[in-house]
Amino acid sequence: MKPTIYDVAKEAGVSISTVSKVMNNTGNISAETRKRIQETMKRLNYQPFVASVKKRMRTIGLLIPNIADPFMAEMARSIEDQGRKLGLSLMVCSTDNDLEKEVEYISMLQQKYIDGIIVATGLKRNKAIKALIDTEIPVVLLSRDVPSLAIDTVIVDDFFGAFEATSYLIKLGHKRIAMITEDIEFPSIECRFQGYKKALENAGLMYDEGLVSFNNISFDGGKKSALALLQSNKMPTAIFASTESLAIGTIQSAHELNVKIPEDLSVIGFDNTILATMCVPQLTTIAQPIEEMAQKAIELLIEEINTPKKVRQRVVLSPELIVRDSTGKAKQ
Amino acid sequence: MKPTIYDVAKEAGVSISTVSKVMNNTGNISAETRKRIQETMKRLNYQPFVASVKKRMRTIGLLIPNIADPFMAEMARSIEDQGRKLGLSLMVCSTDNDLEKEVEYISMLQQKYIDGIIVATGLKRNKAIKALIDTEIPVVLLSRDVPSLAIDTVIVDDFFGAFEATSYLIKLGHKRIAMITEDIEFPSIECRFQGYKKALENAGLMYDEGLVSFNNISFDGGKKSALALLQSNKMPTAIFASTESLAIGTIQSAHELNVKIPEDLSVIGFDNTILATMCVPQLTTIAQPIEEMAQKAIELLIEEINTPKKVRQRVVLSPELIVRDSTGKAKQ
DNA sequence: CTGAAAGCGCTAACAT
DNA sequence: ATGTTAGCGCTTTCAG
Numbered sequence: 001m002k003p004t005i006y007d008v009a010k011e012a013g014v015s016i017s018t019v020s021k022v023m024n025n026t027g028n029i030s031a032e033t034r035k036r037i038q039e040t041m042k043r044l045n046y047q048p049f050v051a052s053v054k055k056r057m058r059t060i061g062l063l064i065p066n067i068a069d070p071f072m073a074e075m076a077r078s079i080e081d082q083g084r085k086l087g088l089s090l091m092v093c094s095t096d097n098d099l100e101k102e103v104e105y106i107s108m109l110q111q112k113y114i115d116g117i118i119v120a121t122g123l124k125r126n127k128a129i130k131a132l133i134d135t136e137i138p139v140v141l142l143s144r145d146v147p148s149l150a151i152d153t154v155i156v157d158d159f160f161g162a163f164e165a166t167s168y169l170i171k172l173g174h175k176r177i178a179m180i181t182e183d184i185e186f187p188s189i190e191c192r193f194q195g196y197k198k199a200l201e202n203a204g205l206m207y208d209e210g211l212v213s214f215n216n217i218s219f220d221g222g223k224k225s226a227l228a229l230l231q232s233n234k235m236p237t238a239i240f241a242s243t244e245s246l247a248i249g250t251i252q253s254a255h256e257l258n259v260k261i262p263e264d265l266s267v268i269g270f271d272n273t274i275l276a277t278m279c280v281p282q283l284t285t286i287a288q289p290i291e292e293m294a295q296k297a298i299e300l301l302i303e304e305i306n307t308p309k310k311v312r313q314r315v316v317l318s319p320e321l322i323v324r325d326s327t328g329k330a331k332q
Numbered sequence: 333m334k335p336t337i338y339d340v341a342k343e344a345g346v347s348i349s350t351v352s353k354v355m356n357n358t359g360n361i362s363a364e365t366r367k368r369i370q371e372t373m374k375r376l377n378y379q380p381f382v383a384s385v386k387k388r389m390r391t392i393g394l395l396i397p398n399i400a401d402p403f404m405a406e407m408a409r410s411i412e413d414q415g416r417k418l419g420l421s422l423m424v425c426s427t428d429n430d431l432e433k434e435v436e437y438i439s440m441l442q443q444k445y446i447d448g449i450i451v452a453t454g455l456k457r458n459k460a461i462k463a464l465i466d467t468e469i470p471v472v473l474l475s476r477d478v479p480s481l482a483i484d485t486v487i488v489d490d491f492f493g494a495f496e497a498t499s500y501l502i503k504l505g506h507k508r509i510a511m512i513t514e515d516i517e518f519p520s521i522e523c524r525f526q527g528y529k530k531a532l533e534n535a536g537l538m539y540d541e542g543l544v545s546f547n548n549i550s551f552d553g554g555k556k557s558a559l560a561l562l563q564s565n566k567m568p569t570a571i572f573a574s575t576e577s578l579a580i581g582t583i584q585s586a587h588e589l590n591v592k593i594p595e596d597l598s599v600i601g602f603d604n605t606i607l608a609t610m611c612v613p614q615l616t617t618i619a620q621p622i623e624e625m626a627q628k629a630i631e632l633l634i635e636e637i638n639t640p641k642k643v644r645q646r647v648v649l650s651p652e653l654i655v656r657d658s659t660g661k662a663k664q
Numbered sequence: 665c666t667g668a669a670a671g672c673g674c675t676a677a678c679a680t
Numbered sequence: 681a682t683g684t685t686a687g688c689g690c691t692t693t694c695a696g
Contacts, residue, residue: 002442002468004673015683020675027676028681045466047442051383052674053688057444059423066409067424068606073405077398080426084433089440091391092399092424094412101416108421110334110379112389134377136334219610248610255612274400278551278580280587280612336689347667352691359692360665384690385672 003044012040023048051113059089060301061109061117063102066094070273071244071288072120075142078294079118086302088115097122106132116301118142122186138304142297143288145187152300153314154293158188161286161319162195162240165268168284168321169238170203173330174266178211178236180225180246182218192242192270211236215246222249230257230265237330238266244275244285251279251326262328272322281325289317335376344372355380383445391421392633393441393449395434398426402605403576403620404452407474410626411450418634420447429454438464448633450474454518470636474629475620477519484632485646486625490520493618493651494527494572497600500616500653501570502535505662506598510543510568512557512578514550524574524602543568547578554581562589562597569662570598576607579615583658594660604654613657621649 009016014033021027022037029037040046051057060083064072080090091114093105102121106128109117116138119129126146132139133151140152169177179196182189193212200207213229215221222245229236230253241247247269251261259265261281269276272287296315303310341348346365353359354369361369372378383389392415396404412422423446425437434453438460441449448470451461458478464471465483472484501509511528514521525544532539545561547553554577561568562585573579579601583593591597593613601608604619628647635642 006673016674017676017684018682021682024675030681033681047439047467049383049387049445049673050443051381051445052672054675055381055688057389059444067399067412068402068406068409070400070402070405070606073402074400076424077400077426080399080424084436087440089423089425089444091421092408092412093421094409104416107379108419111382112391112421113381113383135379245610252610252612252614274402275607275610278577278584278607278611280584282584338689348690349668349692350666353666356691362665365665381689384688386691387672 003046005046005048007044008037008040008046011044012037055113056115057089057113058087059091059112059114060298061091061093061105061114063093063095063105063117063119063121065097065121067092068094070275071271071290074273074290075120075294078291079298082295082298086298093121095121099128102128103131106135110135110137116140116305118297118301120144136308138301138308140297140300140304142293143188147187150312152304152312154297154300155188155314155316156288156293156319157316158191158319159195159198161270161288162192162242163199164195164319164321165240165270165286166196166199167203168323169240169266169268169327170199170205172238172266172327174236174238175205175330176208176211176234176236177205177238177240178213178229179240179242180213180215180222180229180250181242182221182246183214183216189242196240208234210234218243218245219249222246223253224249226250226253227257230254230259236265238268238327241267241269244269244271244273244283247283247285247326248275248279251281251283261326264331266327266330268327270319276322276324284324284327285322286319287322288319292317335378337378337380340369340372340376340378343376344369387445388447389421389445390419391423391444391446392630393423393425393437393446395425395427395437395449395451395453397429397453399424400426402607403603403622406605406622407452407626410623411630414626414630418630425453427453431460434460435463438467442467442469448472448637450629450633452476468640470633470640472629472632472636474625475520479519482644484636484644486629486632487520487646487648488620488625488651489648490523490651491527491530493602493620494524494574495531496527496651496653497572497602497618498528498531499535500655501572501598501600501659502531502537504570504598504659506568506570507537507662508543508566508568509537509570509572510545510561511572511574512545512547512554512561512582513574514553514578515546515548521574528572540566542566550575550577551581554578555585556581558582558585559589562586562591568597570600570659573599573601576601576603576605576615576617579617579658580607580611583611583613583615593658596663598659598662600659602651608654608656616656616659617654618651619654620651624649
């Protein structure tokens with residue numbers, strides 16, 4: 001049996017409150033007694049139950065679409081590391097952006113006396129997130145923006161990232177620049193689309209609907225979209241993919257059609273996950289500052305836990321262009 | 333404030349034990365009372381604290397090297413799904429195979445009254461794992477084999493997988509088959525190495541030390557190893573990489589040297605993660621049955637939780653060859 | 665069919 | 681400097 005505070009107390013010949021005091025460094029305990037108790041705890045490998053009185057599990061929940069997605073996995077890792085430094089564990093909840101799973105997980109987390117929740121999942125039509133706020137569990141939104149709600153939020157400047165990506169392609173001399181994107185379901189995707197349009201506009205290039213392709217499936221969708229674009233009579237010389245998987249799908253399609261990257265086609269992605277360095281050629285991309293995002297999210301969550309009524313913040317971090325081998329000058 | 337059982341009882345005009353009984357479906361409760369209580373619980377959005385008396389958090393811990401690694405992320409997702417069906421949450425613990433972090437995480441998990449732990453991390457020199465067993469928390473080893481210990485274990489037949497991979501290359505007519513592998517630190521890697529050797533031997537091919545390259549770093553190591561092999565005067569016509577990242581590194585090096593895959597070089601990997609379908613050309617690989625492994629691991633863990641003294645099992649699952657585009661017939 | 669009460673492991677106020 | 685005790689939210693006998 002797992003030893004309890006009573007076992008330790010009995011072994012050390014003291015009362016349980018004395019043991020409690022040395023554990024929490026409260027009250028006055030003689031150096032001698034403290035030492036004896038500490039030794040006893042070690043000897044019995046005593047591990048106090050974190051949640052017995054305070055009903056706080058020292059754990060945070062992470063609501064994400066899918067832990068198997070590289071971007072989310074890398075984000076989770078950063079969050080885990082930041083949390084561990086503070087003695088917090090990480091509960092991973094993959095929702096597939098499915099409302100039912102979201103609700104189910106939120107309920108599970110409540111029952112487990114989680115200290116706080118980081119939300120990076122869809123939460124369609126705000127229904128689930130309203131339920132979440134009602135629980136009064138501290139929440140921070142990560143990579144998800146719901147401007148109508150006063151919640152701590154950490155996002156990346158998607159508009160700027162897309163603008164930067166497109167502008168870079170323009171600087172390389174490209175004039176026919178396509179965009180392959182996910183369906184515009186979330187504000188972040190919409191922003192990337194707008195950033196693309198704005199960059200074209202600023203450069204005096206005409207926005208061409210026929211050069212934009214929407215997808216509900218990520219990777220395979222990207223392949224198909226790229227295939228169609230590259231076979232059309234107005235083939236683009238550059239493609240901005242709003243997601244890493246979309247970009248990789250594009251690379252595969254180009255390969256199939258014997259379109260050389262970057263000679264015949266430049267490709268630029270978004271996220272900068274492990275995938276970007278693992279493809280051939282390595283992908284030029286807009287990097288999300290994953291580590292900073294994770295750190296800021298945890299920071300806000302901790303503040304919220306400690307000061308429940310504090311003013312809410314909205315933190316916008318800047319993405320950064322990483323130039324690799326999938327982009328090059330436009331042919332004359 | 334989060335409502336407690338007392339709030340529900342008061343609202344419904346009954347005692348707390350009656351509420352408890354309807355929650356747990358125990359005792360005899362009139363249909364009427366039950367209904368009234370259930371409605372009250374719903375109205376108050378009552379979420380009982382899971383661990384109050386039984387001291388079980390309905391949560392399992394997953395000790396892995398790194399959640400950001402695609403193979404582990406996919407495994408985590410499968411485990412998460414299997415667990416969710418049973419109302420279990422998943423705590424992710426990335427250890428980097430570092431003894432200190434392992435010990436720290438094990439202690440954290442104990443304090444959180446985890447129901448069980450799935451271990452897929454290094455646990456060097458068994459020190460940490462012995463500590464773990466002493467805790468009496470149910471444990472199952474996943475993708476990690478410590479034959480000297482009587483613990484439930486789920487592994488893949490690494491020897492057979494490597495044997496199959498190598499045999500397939502031989503069947504394609506290859507005679508100079510190299511192997512790029514991680515340092516032999518863990519039994520699974522050793523088995524893959526032996527499987528490779530055995531396949532060569534069975535085919536009457538000479539084992540050549542110069543064709544085997546060990547790496548302590550995964551991806552970049554793979555690149556370097558491949559670079560060296562492909563530039564040597566006895567360049568192989570096929571490479572078996574014991575890991576997906578190693579295989580991808582190999583593909584990149586081949587690309588750099590203008591060695592065509594599969595025309596000039598066949599490459600075969602191990603794991604079958606998302607990376608295998610995302611590279612160009614798509615990777616022929618030995619697939620680990622991730623879903624079955626996860627399912628079996630959870631199954632064994634649940635058994636262990638319910639029947640602490642049951643006989644321990646060692647489950648060995650078969651990997652499977654998935655042929656894609658990175659392998660082809662040897663040139664004459 | 666329902667309720668009172670003991671007990672789980674621990675903290676925090678209050679004695680001594 | 682140490683101990684006693686009430687109480688946290690819940691389950692589980694045991695009475696009624």
